[in-house]
Amino acid sequence: LQEVGEPFKEEKAVAKYLRFNCPTKSTNMMGHRVDYFIASKAVDCLLDSKWAKAKKGEEALFTTRESVVDYCNRLLKKQFFHRALKVMKMKPDKDTKKEKEKGKAESGKEEEKKSKKETGKDEKTKKEKEKEKKKDGEKEESKKDETPGTPKKKETKRKFKLEPHEDQVFLDGNEVYVWIYDPVHFKTFAMGLVLVIAVIAATLFPLWPAEMRVGVYYLSVGAGCFVASILLLAVARCILFLIIWLITGGRHHFWFLPNLTADVGFIDSFRPLYTHEYKGPKADLKKEEKSESKKQQKYDSEEKSDSEKKEEEDGKTEATRNSGTDGSGGERHSDTDSDRREDDRSQHSSGNGNDFEMITKEELEQQTDEGDCEEEEEEEDTESRPSHEKS
Structure with missing residues (x-):
């Protein structure tokens, strides 16, 4: 085994930067x-660090990924972290047997259901269904090919555990490395320091100046009174609610400062000032009336829309009729005039027929004499007209 020397300041700084800036995960x-x-x-984290940028008169520590890998091998040898191996957890044999049994039972049930169904289906329907399925499958495949960025189904994450790796070498890739170096973060150090100072100051309270002691005393009394008032308000609002609820028989629900004990901010806990709800028979009637009025409004609006549609359709049909009847208007007028004339003639002939039936022989002779007189007068008129014209 090679002896590992102590890490340098630069190596500690790089390891600290990597420890707090590189994304990590925790496991057992x-x-x-x-x-x-x-x-x-x-490697990506160190290439984005300040050591990858050249300073005045100095070269950058990390220029390529290979240089970062070489430096991380130095950190691994100085035991800042070590290489681990992912081992996927296998399901126990009992679970696999149960799953197989369930699958067999389900397959048997499906076969029974299929046997119960009617087997005499037409071949055409089968072929059509197969064609539709093929088309749907092709469409889905085309959609998947066209839109590669579509969200895929959630894959079940397989559980794994880590074990020490035999070959302790840093390799650029998806290899897993476990942290050994665990420095104290500055925030935790500062918080601990403040806490220690506060405890020491509290123990030295008798040695404080008189003015500071009096001020702290009044502050503590004020804080205690504020907490006590909040607790008393919480109890008083419950008592007030119960009194109003009992007097009104559970019809009125009155809450003073309803958000006082709610999970909200400090200011929001004091607003609204109160809430009131009436839960009696009238409230139920009002709710029913509101629901009925809403239903009636919907029904009226639907009827109006239907009536408007009908009126539009009637207007369209009338317009088409008027456009069709404009060309044949003159012919219809002429037909009506001729019909009226024929009716007048028929009435006149019918009247003359009735008179002929009621006239006697003497009346006929008188009518013939009158007719001769009228003819003579007409002849005289015709003879006199040319004479006048000549003059």
Whole structure:
């Protein structure tokens, strides 16, 4: 075995930076809780550190990944960390046997169900279903190929344990290394120092000046009174709630400072000042009325939408009818005029027929005489017209 010398200040600084900046995980190893890191992430961390940047007159300590690996081998030899081996935990034989038995039972049940179902299905439906399945499978494969960034199904994380590795060498990759170096962080050191100073100051309270002692006394009394008042308020609000609840028969729920004991901030615990709820028969009726009114409003809105749709459809049909009847409007008017004339003629003929049936022979002779007179007058008129025209 080679003798390992003490680490230098630079090596301690690099190891400390790596310990607090490289991402680590914790697990159990040989019955102890340990922190481990992955080699590739440690190399990336050191390449982003201040030692990878060149200073004035000095070269950078880390220039390539190989230089980082060589330096980490030095840290490993000086026992800042050591290499470990991941060993996956195997499931016990009992669990595997149970799973096999469950699988057999399930397969038997499925076969029984299939035998009970009707076997006489058409071949066409089977072929169509197979085609649809093939199409769906092709679509899914194409989608997966097109969108490689889609979230995959959650894979079950297999449990593993760490064991010491025989070959203690630092390699750049997914190798696991367990931390041995565990320095105290500055924050924990500062908090411990403050705590120690506070304890020493409290023990030296009799030696404080009189003014400081009086001030601390009043501060402690004020803090005690504030805590006592909060406790009294919490009890008083419960008593007030019970009194109002008993007097009103459980109908009125009144809470003073409802958020006083809730898990909220200091200011939010004092607001709102109070809350009041009425839980009587009228409240139930109001709730029912509100629900019914909401239902009626929904029903009315649905009816309005249906009526509006019908009106729109009627308007469209009327417009189409008007556009179709504009061209044949003149023909219809002419037809109606001719029909009216025919009706007038038929009425006139029917009237004349009735008069002919009621007229006697004497009346007929008189009508013929009158007709001759009228003809003579017309002839005279015609003879007189040309004479006037000549003049």
